[in-house]
Amino acid sequence: MRKICNKKDPFFFLVVPKIPETVISPHQAKKHTFFAYEVTDESDALNIEKMKNYFIQRRLRVYCPRETDDINTYIANGIENAAIVLVFSSPSVQKSKVASKLLNYADQTKTPILNVKIHEDFQPTDWLGAILAPAKRCSNDFDEIMKSLISIGIKTNDLVLERDEKNESRPIEKYLFYGGTKSGDVTACYYQYGEEFPMEFEVFLII
Numbered sequence: 001m002r003k004i005c006n007k008k009d010p011f012f013f014l015v016v017p018k019i020p021e022t023v024i025s026p027h028q029a030k031k032h033t034f035f036a037y038e039v040t041d042e043s044d045a046l047n048i049e050k051m052k053n054y055f056i057q058r059r060l061r062v063y064c065p066r067e068t069d070d071i072n073t074y075i076a077n078g079i080e081n082a083a084i085v086l087v088f089s090s091p092s093v094q095k096s097k098v099a100s101k102l103l104n105y106a107d108q109t110k111t112p113i114l115n116v117k118i119h120e121d122f123q124p125t126d127w128l129g130a131i132l133a134p135a136k137r138c139s140n141d142f143d144e145i146m147k148s149l150i151s152i153g154i155k156t157n158d159l160v161l162e163r164d165e166k167n168e169s170r171p172i173e174k175y176l177f178y179g180g181t182k183s184g185d186v187t188a189c190y191y192q193y194g195e196e197f198p199m200e201f202e203v204f205l206i207i
Contacts, residue, residue, distance in 0.1 A: 031083035032061040038092035054142040094128045
């Protein structure tokens with residue numbers, strides 16, 4: 001904390017918070033299973049919700065985008081930190097511009113993709129067909145999905161939640177700040193990933 005005296009008004013302070021250093025959260029280093037489907041399709045979403053619950057009940061780390069999520073956020077955090085992308089291919093996915101952007105990025109970054117069939121009579125074509133052509137496929141059965149993950153070299157043990165770790169659909173949280181003054185001191189903290197971090201301030205007297 002530094003102070004600069006102001007001879008004209010010694011009681012006028014300028015408080016400037018120091019920008020906190022980037023905190024590397026353990027969430028960022030951990031891999032998850034990314035569920036890729038068209039969230040606006042209620043029929044598909046209902047079936048996939050059941051599959052997601054199988055993963056959650058077995059304490060497997062999952063990432064499911066929400067309809068209100070910003071696409072750039074869950075591309076950065078969902079795809080880049082995914083051990084595997086489960087693509088629940090359907091006509092809705094093939095028509096989706098969001099799905100196209102997501103899966104093309106997954107393809108470019110060589111993130112492993114598993115084609116999970118939820119419509120037996122659906123054959124992906126166009127961009128979706130091109131991306132899924134080299135991918136392994138399986139039925140919408142939990143045990144078969146897990147066997148497929150193992151067969152393509154995914155270490156499923158790495159996807160198991162650690163003790164006290166929560167299964168969050170969106171790893172990045174908004175900062176929550178609080179602070180106050182006491183005896184002339186300024187204090188503040190911010191929260192990220194459920195942890196509290198102190199903020200430092202520099203106090204200046206304006207001359």
